[in-house]
Amino acid sequence: MKDILKINESVKPKFPKHVRFRHNKARDEWVILAPERLVKLDPVAVEILKLVDGKVSVGEISTDLSKKFNAPKEVIMKDVIEMLQELSDKGFIEE
């Protein structure tokens, strides 16, 4: 049985085996696919999830994005944690 994951700066998030983060060519959109689930993503979420690979931490992801978008890391990290926590609660993200 799995435990509940609490997302923080040092967590290295990844997608569980049965969850696919995919680009749909015909629709030109990124989605998360899971059993009987389909999550449409906003552009910010897509930017975050493109960095999720199980090797980099939430902190590193936030640093990356803060450079890319020219925004303070703390602000970005708050969004990153919030979004990943939400996805993790629904079973779309694990460590």
Place this chain on the structure above:
Amino acid sequence: MKSDELKSGPKQLKTASEHGIQAPLALLAELSHRCPLQCPYCSNPVQLEKKTGELTTDEWKSVIDQAVDMGMHQIHLSGGEPTVRHDLEDIVEHCTVKGLYSNLITSGVLLNPDRLKKLEKLGLEHVQLSFQDTDNENADRIGGYKGGHAKKLEVAKWVREVELPLTCNCVVHRQNIDNLENFIQMALDLDAERVEIAQVQYYGWALKNRAAFIPTPEQLDHATEIVEKARIDLKGKLVIDYVIPDYYAKHPKNCMGGWGRRFLNMNPKGEVLPCHAAETIPHLKFDNVREKSLKWIWENSEAFNLYRGTDWMPDPCKSCDRKEIDWGGCRCQAMALTGDAKNTDPACSISPLHKEIFAMAAEEARHAPPEFIYRRYGVRFNSPI
């Protein structure tokens, strides 16, 4: 005379794009109606397809290609029992190559470890295993298949051994709903990601057996309590999907996001249906992928366009502010219970027939359950996305 008749003929139905409807999200592919089990609530049509009429491997591959080109995300490989087809592996492989998320909906009893390993290697992404109850005796009686339940428990282990994610599909009704906690525990013990608890829906076989299935309101309240508590306790550990029966809901469920709005269903011989039970509406004519492209069918098929949008609705739906929320409920249930598919689904408390039918159902729930009427073959569990 002739030309007059033509002019006054059926008025042109609006197509999918004229309704502002985009490409479908997922395809429910009934690969075969053959099945070793015989659940009395199976929703497959009473006229089951014979093996000879089934689409070939290449025809399914072409359907998959078309589905991907249209932008569909997922395919549910279902039946009857999809594993009766020996080309299931080829079909799964083709989905993987094309990037279509594949989900196997199975009773499991025909699977073995090697086949599961192979399917996993070929890219199958998820398995949904149906359970009839939580103990051997009852489960086997309901499924009409001796040794079935024990086999399923084994299959679940094999599924997890090859690290495929697992959903337990549990169809609950009056004769097993008191085991709800056991169903949830079973899903945990089997290391499932998800458990789907659905009530029997009443059309086709299930309607013939309604008196045996309809739970009492007390049973239902209790079940809802259990689910709500488990959802809190097991948050992040087990996803629980729960559908309460229409009869006891205030408004009908939003059926598949609306008729012909999000999903396609294909039967084994290639006919394209707006929903898996659409064959219970006798006047619907279905187009076939052997004659037309999937895209053409989605856009133009009369069976889809007849009940798309809200123009077709009579009152009370027509003047109801929920009409674009639940789209008037289930057409198949309206057909089965009122004799006209256009009518407001009697599950809706606003339907003029609701009281009468509700009272009848509640009356049935108070009596001792009669024997099941068994069909010849076919387990089926349906609730795509």
